[in-house]
Amino acid sequence: MAERISAAEHEVMEVLWRESPLSANEVAERVAARRWSIRTVKTLLSRLVAKGALIHEAEGRRYLYRPAVARDDYVAAESRRLLDRLFGGRLTPLVAHLAERDDLSPEDIAEIEALLKELRS
Helix, strand or coil: CCCCCCHHHHHHHHHHHHCCCEEHHHHHHHCHHHCCCHHHHHHHHHHHHHCCCEEEEEECCEEEEEECCCHHHHHHHHHHHHHHHHHCCCHHHHHHHHHHCCCCCHHHHHHHHHHHHHHHC
16 A cells, blocks of 8 residues: 555544444444445545555445555554654654653663563563
8 A cells, every 4th residue: 555544534543443344334434423424425435545554345236345555564654654754764753752752651671671571571
């Protein structure tokens, strides 16, 4: 998937990563809190198909949609883009930035320490 997806498209992807295949109506039901019309949902689904993020297959008179990319792969690619764009591809400046702004809770620090300990083993 070369093209980035918007925040709205990401919400649709989250629905389909949790449960798929789904029809456009089923996706619309699951994002009902957004109060998007079925037309809006269908537009988002079409854009995601065009971007290669979703695939669809005909079932009678409707299409069923499923992710073409695993969530873990998407998260890895987006994380890499963020690191590359804002921190020169390095993780340490990101963690330092969060620590300097007091955005790391004691629980976060403990989890990072445990992860580092595990990585060293």
